[in-house]
Each structure stands twice: as structure tokens, then as C-alpha cells.
Amino acid sequence: MNSFGSIFRITTWGESHGKAIGVVIDGCPPNIKIDEAEIQKELDRRRPGQSNIVTPRKEEDRVEILSGVFEGRTTGTPLSMMVWNSDAKSKDYSKIKDTYRPSHADFTYQAKYGIRDHRGGGRASARETIGRVAAGAIAKKILAEQKIQVIAYVSQVYHLVGDIDPEKVTRQQVEKNAIRCPDPKAAKEMIALIERVKKAGDSVGGIVECVVKNPSIGLGSPVFEKLEARLAQAMLSIPATKGFEVGEGFGSVLFTGSEHNDNFTTKEGKIVTISNRSGGIQGGISNGMPIFFRVAFKPTASIVKDQETVTKNGKKTNLKIEGRHDPCVIPRAVPIVEAMTALVLVDELLKQKAIKE
Secondary structure, eight states: OOEEOSSSEEEEEEOTTSSEEEEEEESOOTTOBOOHHHHHHHHHHHSTTSSTTSOOOOOOOOEEEEESEETTEEOSSOEEEEEEOOOOOGGGGGGGTTBOOTTSSHHHHHHHHSOOOOSTTGGGSGGGHHHHHHHHHHHHHHHHHTTOEEEEEEEEETTEEOOOOTTTOOHHHHTTSTTOOSOHHHHHHHHHHHHHHHHTTOOOOEEEEEEEESOOTTOSOSGGGOHHHHHHHHHHTSTTEEEEEETTGGGGGGSOHHHHOOOEEEETTEEEESOOTTTTEETTEEOSSOEEEEEEEOOOSOOSSOEEEEBTTOOEEEEOOOSOOOSOSHHHHHHHHHHHHHHHHHHHHHHHHHHHO
């Protein structure tokens, strides 16, 4: 349950308030040039305290490569990376260690294992995703060699929806504002909304969209290993996710077959589709068109407002959560969505290479 992938396989470890968080990558190809600064850049996009609309927890999240790299290149042996926790305030959770926080993993972890780390949510905390993002940075390096680019961005916060063309969006546009929405007008409104919600002691959710540009043809396998199925598992494993759709997704029910079908044509000697309502995946296999999907994130469960709940003994109580929490998780979810996408694609690339060889 702590590992993901078949050939390019990662295992994350550590807890939110433990000594450190990290990841081990097994199956990473040798001779990949690794620049620690590139990994750090991705972690900086995920880290807390980066703006006024995320948690103020102050963590530098400085990555340390422990193994698997020699003279700046991967060796093909297990690659291990670690980030120390330095600003955990476990005392904020001591008052509620026996209380189940609404919509958290407190009750289910206790019921399943008979024990749980109440400090910051332990393994259920989004801080676990540090390992995913670090591994994803290396996966992106491998994809870049194939000229494959993964770009995620915020398209919706609460009821505010951006006007964005996924095939034209750039990383520069995404990183121009704190919310990571490439529509400047919508971004300004989203930030103002989150600030108001934060002041009221509440939270909101939203949607992160992701586009894969120049994907290889043939990624994914029939039946149980369809590419969209693997992407769905990857995305829904991210904390706070509640929905996933590829291409037109649930909107497909509003089309007739003749309206929804992606008709084939040729362009510059290549077979392509005129439209892309399938989101670049047909029969569970990539067709070479941009891969496009959306991920829905619920409102942050940790809020300042009073809530009704019970203790582990079933006693009713009111709860007011202290500590530092995101009023909206999606600005920091963008690099996580990119990382998990990159991990799926690299694993599929290596599978495809093995088939062809």
C-alpha cells in the first residue's frame, strides 16, 4: 500500500510529524542526469508557507539524495531521497488525540489498525506527497528526453471557473500567480475568495486539470491496465481527491455518438483525430493526441469553525481544530498531480520498451 508502479516503482515513507519524509525509487534507468536543484524546484512548488492562501507551516523541504546517484547520474540501483521535518508542532494535536476529526482518516485508521499517529494525521497527511513529487521530478526528466511535457493547473475553485485552453497552456502561465490558474482574471477572483473563506475559518475545494503534450502512442494495456485506469488510481491516491474524469468525462452523456466520436484524419503525414473528446486515450491506450483529464479536490477537512463529533469512546463533543492548515489544497496539489502523472507515464514507457524489445 506504500508502493506504486511496476517497473519504475516508488515506495514512500515517513509521517507528517515524524523525523523525516522520503521515497525510494526502484527500477530507475541508469545514466539519467540528476540535478538536485531541479528536484528542489518541484518540491518548492509543493511546500507549505509559499503564499498567503496556503498553510503557514514553515518547512524548507530541502531534499537529500542518499543513494542511487554517482557523479550526477543515476546508477540503476535504488534511488533514495529524504526531506527532514523541521517545523512540526505536535502539541497542537495533543488536545484532540482521542477525538475523531470530521472527514479525516482518524476513525478509519483507528478502526483498521487499532493504533494511529494523531500528530498531523501521520501517513494520511498530504505531507506524504513530498516523496511522490521528488520521484516525479526524476520521472519528468525521463519524459523530457522523449519530448513529453506534463502541465497541470487550477481550473476551478468553488464556483469560480477559469477560461483555459489546455492545448495552449504553458508552465509560465501557470506559475504567474499563487493559485496556479493560467486565467489571470479568474485567478484574481479565486485568490480573493480563498482569502475570504480563510478569514471566516472555513475552506473550499476545486478542480486541477492536467494535459500531457506530445505523448507516445501505445501507452497503457487492455482490460485491467488501461491508461485511464492507472491515471485514475494515481490521482485518487492523492489526499483530498474525490473525482476523476478523462476527456469529456461525465460531460460525455450530453453528446450523441456522432457528436462525441473523434474522427480520424491525417496531418503532416500522421494519423490524428479531428477532435479530442476521448482525452487522448482510446481502448485504454494512448493515441498520440494530448492526454487530458481533471481531478476534483474536496474542501480542506481541517477548519477553525466548531464541528460536532465524537471521541474514540463514542462520547459526543464539539471540536475546534487548531494548528496550521490550507484553506484550499489545490494550489499545492498542482505539482502533485504532475508528479503522479509523470510516474504513470514513465512506468508505461518502460513497459512499452520491454514489449518492443
